[in-house]
Amino acid sequence: xxxxxxxxxxxxxxxxxxxxxxxxxxxxxxxxxxxxxxxxxxxxxxxxxxxxxxxxxxxxxxxxxxxxxxxxxxxxxxxxxxxxxxxxxxxxxxxxxxxxxxxxxxxxxxxxxxxxxxxxxxxxxxxxxxxxxxxxxxxxxxxxxxxxxxxxxxxxxxxxxxxxxxxxxxxxxxxxxxxxxxxxxxxxxxxxxxxxxxxxxxxxxxxxxxxxxxxxxxxxxxxxxxxxxx
Numbered sequence: 011x012x013x014x015x016x017x018x019x020x021x022x023x024x025x026x027x028x029x030x031x032x033x034x035x036x037x038x039x040x041x042x043x044x045x046x047x048x049x050x051x052x053x054x055x056x057x058x059x060x061x062x063x064x065x066x067x068x069x070x071x072x073x074x075x076x077x078x079x080x081x082x083x084x085x086x087x088x089x090x091x092x093x094x095x096x097x098x099x100x101x102x103x104x105x106x107x108x109x110x111x112x113x114x115x116x117x118x119x120x121x122x123x124x125x126x127x128x129x130x131x132x133x134x135x136x137x138x139x140x141x142x143x144x145x146x147x148x149x150x151x152x153x154x155x156x157x158x159x160x161x162x163x164x165x166x167x168x169x170x171x172x173x174x175x176x177x178x179x180x181x182x183x184x185x186x187x188x189x190x191x192x193x194x195x196x197x198x199x200x201x202x203x204x205x206x207x208x209x210x211x212x213x214x215x216x217x218x219x220x221x222x223x224x225x226x227x228x229x230x231x232x233x234x235x236x237x238x239x240x
């Protein structure tokens with residue numbers, strides 16, 4: 011079941027990032043259902059899949075989401091970090107499409123599958139078989155690798171990240187370093203999300219994840235506006 015689950019995630023990753031991005035909510039819903047079915051068939055309970063502690067998860071997730079908004083606000087306000095929020099993928103969208111991304115594509119096309127897939131089904135099956143440490147390490151490493159394709163797109167859409175990471179003009183080396191940095195940072199985020207899931211259920215990391223991604227569309231537009239200092 012574990013290998014089959016990884017295969018489902020890999021297929022969904024290619025479909026969502028390269029084949030049919032606009033259909034990501036449908037692809038992710040189908041993949042999520044398949045992963046949950048496989049995990050349940052392997053013997054995992056709903057609690058082992060992270061469907062527990064809804065009130066604690068909502069409170070924890072709400073506080074963390076507010077923290078994300080505060081950090082983004084500070085980042086856009088500071089000239090030194092403002093340009094890092096400028097993402098041409100977000101800026102090229104109409105207001106309607108940006109709302110679609112923030113309110114539909116992110117929660118249902120990205121967060122649903124990533125949280126239920128990595129922190130729910132995959133983590134639950136690994137934890138049953140190998141313990142908490144192994145479940146956290148393996149699911150987080152795979153979560154980092156999951157972001158290779160999105161990181162390539164991010165490097166192309168935000169040249170400032172590539173230049174900052176590589177210390178030179180954007181190019182293949184800069185893109186490679188952005189991808190490596192994204193894999194490492196999202197892998198580390200996966201560890202945090204696993205701990206949140208262990209302590210407060212899936213809702214807490216799902217809310218933090220949604221805030222991190224969805225608010226990015228708003229703050230990309232804010233970063234593109236002229237700063238108060240000129």
